[in-house]
Amino acid sequence: MDLIIQGIIQSFWLLVHGDPAVLRVVLLSLLVSGAATILSLIVGVPFGVVLGLARFPGRRFLISLVNTGMGSPPVVVGLIVTLFLWRAGPLGVLHLLYTPSAMVIAQFIISFPIIAGFTMASVQQLDPKLRLQIISLGASQLQMVWLLLKESRLPLLAAIMAGFGSVISEVGASMMVGGNITGQTRVMTTAIVGEVSRGQFSLAIALSILLMILVYLVNLILTIIQQRSKPR
Amino acid sequence: MRQEAVSAAHFALEARNISVVLGGLKVLEVSSLQVLPNQVLVIIGPNGSGKTTLLLTLAGLLRPASGTILYQGQAVNSKAEILRLHRRVAVVFQEPLLLNSTVWDNITLGLRLRGVKKEEIKLRANKWLERFGIAPLAGRQAKTLSGGEAKRTSLARAFALQPDVLFLDEAFNGLDSHSRQSIIDDFQDVLGEAKTTTVIVTHDSSEALALAHRVIVLMDGHIRQIGSREDVFSNPVDEQVATFVEVENIISGVVASNQGGIVTVNVGKDAVEAVSDYAAGEEVTLCIRPEEITLAGLRATSSARNSFAGKITRLVFFGALTRVEIDCGFPLVALITKRSAEEMNLDKGKPIYASFKATGVHVIKR
Numbered sequence: 001m002d003l004i005i006q007g008i009i010q011s012f013w014l015l016v017h018g019d020p021a022v023l024r025v026v027l028l029s030l031l032v033s034g035a036a037t038i039l040s041l042i043v044g045v046p047f048g049v050v051l052g053l054a055r056f057p058g059r060r061f062l063i064s065l066v067n068t069g070m071g072s073p074p075v076v077v078g079l080i081v082t083l084f085l086w087r088a089g090p091l092g093v094l095h096l097l098y099t100p101s102a103m104v105i106a107q108f109i110i111s112f113p114i115i116a117g118f119t120m121a122s123v124q125q126l127d128p129k130l131r132l133q134i135i136s137l138g139a140s141q142l143q144m145v146w147l148l149l150k151e152s153r154l155p156l157l158a159a160i161m162a163g164f165g166s167v168i169s170e171v172g173a174s175m176m177v178g179g180n181i182t183g184q185t186r187v188m189t190t191a192i193v194g195e196v197s198r199g200q201f202s203l204a205i206a207l208s209i210l211l212m213i214l215v216y217l218v219n220l221i222l223t224i225i226q227q228r229s230k231p232r
Numbered sequence: 233m234r235q236e237a238v239s240a241a242h243f244a245l246e247a248r249n250i251s252v253v254l255g256g257l258k259v260l261e262v263s264s265l266q267v268l269p270n271q272v273l274v275i276i277g278p279n280g281s282g283k284t285t286l287l288l289t290l291a292g293l294l295r296p297a298s299g300t301i302l303y304q305g306q307a308v309n310s311k312a313e314i315l316r317l318h319r320r321v322a323v324v325f326q327e328p329l330l331l332n333s334t335v336w337d338n339i340t341l342g343l344r345l346r347g348v349k350k351e352e353i354k355l356r357a358n359k360w361l362e363r364f365g366i367a368p369l370a371g372r373q374a375k376t377l378s379g380g381e382a383k384r385t386s387l388a389r390a391f392a393l394q395p396d397v398l399f400l401d402e403a404f405n406g407l408d409s410h411s412r413q414s415i416i417d418d419f420q421d422v423l424g425e426a427k428t429t430t431v432i433v434t435h436d437s438s439e440a441l442a443l444a445h446r447v448i449v450l451m452d453g454h455i456r457q458i459g460s461r462e463d464v465f466s467n468p469v470d471e472q473v474a475t476f477v478e479v480e481n482i483i484s485g486v487v488a489s490n491q492g493g494i495v496t497v498n499v500g501k502d503a504v505e506a507v508s509d510y511a512a513g514e515e516v517t518l519c520i521r522p523e524e525i526t527l528a529g530l531r532a533t534s535s536a537r538n539s540f541a542g543k544i545t546r547l548v549f550f551g552a553l554t555r556v557e558i559d560c561g562f563p564l565v566a567l568i569t570k571r572s573a574e575e576m577n578l579d580k581g582k583p584i585y586a587s588f589k590a591t592g593v594h595v596i597k598r
Contacts (some may be wrong), residue, residue, distance in 0.1 A: 129325055132293050136323040137342035137393075140315060147341075151331055 003201060010202030011209060021182075022203070026210055029187040032100050033168040036107030040115045040163050043165025045156070047112075049145055053131070066120070071114025074106075078173030082107040085177065098179040103187070106173040111163040118159030122152035158224045161219055168215060188214075243305065244269045244429045245399050247292050250299030252285050260285045260453045267397060270431045272423070272443045274461075277450035278476060282403055283433040284475045286450060290431060291399050292317040303394075322395035326402040329381035330374035330389075335366065338374055339389045346393070360388040364418060371596050379410030387419060391426065404440070420597065440481055442517040442596040449473050462563070481520040481565050484598070485511050494537075494590060502561045505537040506593035515598045523569035524592035527556065528585045529576060539587035540564070544580055547562075547573065554578070558586050 014022055031146035050064055084090055085097040085105075096102045126148060134144050149156065170187035180194050188211045195204040245267040252260040259281040259580060267273055275283050287295035290301065292314045295430050301308045303317050322342070330338045332536050339361060344355045361367040364378065364384040369377065377385065383403075390398060404412055404419075423430060434440045441447065447464045449457040457469045462484075465477055485497040495508045497516060510516055531539060542560025549555075554573040556566045580585070 086569050127327065127329065129327060130331075132288070133323065133325060133329040135330075136291060136293060136321065136399075137389075138315075138345040143345060147331065185306040218288055 007201035007205045011206030014203065014206045015209065019198040019206075022206060022210070024183065024190050025186050025188055025207065028100065028185075028212070029168060029189075030214075031076070032103045032108060032187060033164060035104045036111055036167050037160065037164045039104070039108045039114075041160065044112045044115035044121050044151070044159075044163075049115040049123055049149065051116065052120040052123040053145075053148075055200050063120070064116045064201045069109075070117045072110065072113070073172065074110055074170040074174075075172035075176065077106055077109050078176030081109065081173065081177045084201060091109075097177060098181060098185060100178070100185055102177040103174050103185060106177045107167040107170065110170060110173060111167045114157045114166055115163040118151075118162060119156060122155030122159065123148050125155070126151055157222050161222050165215060168210070168218075241471070243267060243302070245431075246302040246305075247290060247296075247447070248302065249299045250289060251297040252282075252289055252294060253297040254285070260289065260296075262286065262299075262455055265290075265448070265455065265458075267429060267431060268446070269429050269525065271445040272425045273448065274434065274440050274444035275434045275448045275450055276434060276441070276477070279435060281450045282453040283435070283450050285453075286398050287323075287401050287431060287433045287486075291323055291397075292311075292323050293323070299493075314487035320396040321399060321513075322390035322393045323401065324386050324403040326405050328374075328379075330382055330385060330387040332375060334370070334372055334374050335361075335385050336370045338385055339370075339392055342389060342393045342403045345430060349524050351408050356394070359391040363391070363422060365389040378411075379407055380415060383407060383411070383415055384418075387415070387422075389390070391422060391428075395477065396429060397572040398428045400430065400432045400434075402434055403432075404434075408555045417597075424598070442519065442598065449476065451476070451529065458534075463562035465563070465565070481522060481525075481563075483518045483520070483562055483564075484517055485516055487516055495595065497595070500561050500597075502540060504593060505590040506595050507591050508593075510597060517596045519594040519596065520564075520588055520592055521564045522555065522585045524566065525586050525588045527558075527566055527568060527572075527576065527578070528587065531585050534587065535589070536587040537590040538593075539581065539585055541585055544578060544582050544584055547578060547580060549573075549588070556584075558584060560586055 018105070021204065039227065042045040051066065081102060082097065085102055086092055096105070120136065130151070131144060134147050139147060169189060171193055174187055175190045175193065178187070178190060180186050188207045192204045192207050193199070195207070243266040247262050247265040250260070250262050250265075251258055275284050277582060286293060287328055292301065292308055297411065303320070306313075308314055308317050315500055324379060331341065334487060336357065339357045340353050343356060348356070355455060358367070361370055363439060364387055366384045367383060369381060374382065374385065402571070404416055407415065423443065432440045432443070441461060444461045447461050448455055449464060456473050457464055460480055464473070465482055483499050483504070485504065487497040488496045488498045488503060489512050490508070490510065492505060495506055497504045497509060497518060499518070504518060506518060508516070526536070531541065539558035542558040542564065544556055545559050546557040547554060547569060551571055554570050556573065556578060557566060558564045558566065566586060
């Protein structure tokens with residue numbers, strides 16, 4: 001019990017004083033997971049739109065891949081990325097292993113199927129006749145896709161939340177491809193694991209509180225946007 | 233060749249030898265069809281006959297497997313030509329299909345997509361909001377509208393585009409009868425003024441038929457009959473068409489007088505009494521359901537306000553019912569049971585009295 005109380009008091013101290021080590025870890029977490037989510041949006045949204053709207057051979061197979069990817073364990077993703085980036089691996093010449101870039105790549109692979117899958121589901125839940133209506137109003141292909149995405153903005157926000165939420169709280173892949181190097185690849189989740197394994201609970205508790213607050217804030221902002229565009 | 237090209241330009245839209253294949257099945261085959269400018273073309277047919285497919289193909293929303301669609305005499309093939317066609321027509325579906333935004337945004341969307349100037353958009357949107365009685369709803373979220381309001385919005389959105397051809401796909405279905413009637417009344421008024429070239433698909437709407445300049449009967453993906461409304465309804469080409477069009481008697485006339493809500497409508501040399509508010513001089517269409525008409529061998533007095541002497545021109549038997557086509561100065565179709573027909577010894581050429589109540593006549597303004 002003493003351990004917990006001590007930990008909480010010390011973590012409060014760290015938070016209030018804005019400990020530079022804590023700040024650096026939080027900042028890197030946001031940067032890596034933010035970059036991975038943005039990349040996943042850039043690639044995943046168009047991919048999801050095509051999967052949801054177009055009909056082509058191999059589509060079902062791709063959908064099954066995306067669905068599998070949505071539930072893929074981060075450690076497995078971490079292992080695959082490590083194997084590729086290993087010095088003797090196919091992409092070893094890039095010297096990316098144990099860098100934030102490697103972590104972005106791994107987190108991208110985790111969040112991409114989630115965002116593609118959510119996008120696909122959200123454009124598919126629209127009335128198919130809505131596409132005809134939009135085209136008959138005079139929209140070009142691109143305008144039509146834009147309007148459909150705008151129409152499914154609420155489920156798309158859920159996609160962003162799910163994508164970001166999955167990578168900010170992921171530990172297995174980041175640990176494996178990043179290495180939890182202090183000042184370089186240490187993010188909140190890997191730091192928590194590292195600190196706990198060393199018996200240093202105060203920093204772990206402080207980071208956990210921050211992580212929870214962060215996840216809460218991101219979701220709060222998105223929820224506010226989502227609820228605002230709903231009819232009153 | 234050259235002459236043909238010139239005359240083709242007089243059609244708003246034309247289909248030549250088109251066939252449409254959906255899911256490996258040929259669902260539509262039309263060798264020749266013209267949509268004439270400033271006319272209302274009504275496509276009728278049973279469910280699954282390919283009506284909506286035909287409409288979508290004419291509007292450029294569905295690519296035929298073979299054949300050509302011509303818009304004002306020019307073939308619509310390339311992507312650019314198809315987009316150009318989309319930007320000249322407007323389609324109203326059964327569902328209002330509004331985007332999750334305000335009524336104003338919905339009404340102006342098509343205009344914005346078509347690159348209409350801002351002031352013009354404002355002008356047109358306001359005009360059509362006003363015209364369909366939804367101006368106070370402009371700022372409302374489309375999701376909060378009632379079914380009738382949403383339908384008015386989708387109609388205003390279509391008319392604001394000032395389309396060369398307006399397409400309506402079962403547009404008045406799925407509304408409660410009160411709002412349906414008031415929307416159809418408004419629509420008919422608007423169409424009467426705007427004289428927009430219109431293609432209407434319906435499987436049961438007598439209101440739409442009342443507007444028709446030409447009627448197409450579509451069955452099993454083929455056009456069975458094209459003609460004026462009177463043509464199709466009094467001279468169906470075959471038994472199948474006859475069976476299908478038994479829905480209504482549709483007769484054109486002019487209101488001669490209105491006395492306390494009872495109008496006398498001149499139909500050719502005859503006069504029909506009906507319950508209606510229209511004033512003398514109005515051109516109207518009368519709809520009488522065939523089952524409202526009773527037949528008698530002798531003229532007898534009854535409470536029915538209308539009774540006409542005529543001759544049987546054709547008898548069609550199907551199941552327990554018999555369709556009796558009568559010429560009494562104007563064509564009239566009655567639907568009676570087979571047993572009555574047999575007991576009365578009905579036969580082609582036989583004189584007959586047809587009567588119906590004034591309340592059995594549905595009067596529609598043209």
